[in-house]
């Protein structure tokens with residue numbers, strides 16, 4: 001069994017990550033989960049290990065975790081943290097054609113085992129063409145340019161934009177020899193797992 005390095009962090013959302021490096025399992029959890037019941041810690045451990053070793057997640061564990069994070073106490077704590085640790089101008093996640101929260105949840109289930117804590121999602125206030133999307137770690141917010149909230153935007157383009165920003169959630173910026181590494185090799189490898197990558201990129205290029 002590898003050595004364990006488990007830490008609770010002051011994240012701005014319910015992020016939980018696991019990675020195996022140099023024979024040690026590094027687990028990072030939101031401090032919001034610190035006081036959760038032991039059964040919830042069991043469920044999280046199960047989900048993380050299943051994810052790491054690519055094993056199926058036992059539904060009762062997935063269910064236990066989901067019920068807990070949806071409970072009123074946790075939802076209130078998350079909201080409190082969001083307000084006190086992050087402040088930013090938010091417009092709305094619900095556009096005329098796409099609801100960013102809905103797309104986020106779908107991507108989260110499809111690619112991240114539902115483990116990414118949902119940050120604040122918002123359409124940009126303006127129709128920015130240069131900045132298509134970005135993740136603001138300080139405010140735990142993903143902003144997507146409003147130019148994409150159109151009936152003729154293919155869903156895969158919105159999904160790809162969110163998927164990319166969600167990878168930023170999963171792979172925080174690292175500083176290597178004084179340089180910020182934003183799109184690390186692991187980030188790029190995982191980005192290539194997106195099935196409609198070429199199609200989405202081609203669409204965004206023609207914009």
Ligand SMILES: [Zn+2]
Nearest residue numbers: 164168182183
């Ligand atoms: Zn990026």
